[in-house]
Amino acid sequence: MDQSQRGQFSLRLVQKCPVCNHDYSSGKIQILDEEGNSFLAYLTCANCNSSILVRVLTLPQGLIGNAILTDLTADEVMTFSTERQIASDDVLVIHDFLSRQGDLMQNFKNYH
Ligand SMILES: [Zn+2]
Numbered sequence: 001m002d003q004s005q006r007g008q009f010s011l012r013l014v015q016k017c018p019v020c021n022h023d024y025s026s027g028k029i030q031i032l033d034e035e036g037n038s039f040l041a042y043l044t045c046a047n048c049n050s051s052i053l054v055r056v057l058t059l060p061q062g063l064i065g066n067a068i069l070t071d072l073t074a075d076e077v078m079t080f081s082t083e084r085q086i087a088s089d090d091v092l093v094i095h096d097f098l099s100r101q102g103d104l105m106q107n108f109k110n111y112h
Helices: 003-013 072-083 087-101 104-109
Strands: 030-037 038-044 051-059 062-070
Touching: 030 072, 038 072
Parallel strands: none
Antiparallel strands: 030 038, 038 051, 051 062
């Protein structure tokens, strides 16, 4: 699969900008990462300039994708995705932080 074909797949999954509903066909698509049968695409709306990240998984049954709206640039996304792996210390820090917040699930419930 070459770059333009992958772009076509992304377009099929996310055809319109979630912000302004503009068609993505005139927008910009970058393939940021490819790993096995999945790839990460970055789409920029030509109309309102908002960007979404699309993770696409190619399966024999078809394509599965999810998209998130992001305010990161494509370069920033790549920087974060190549950052070091999460170390056990990081997990402990988060655990410590969460335990000070009380019951996390309770907080989620209260939030809604
Ligand atoms: Zn837009």
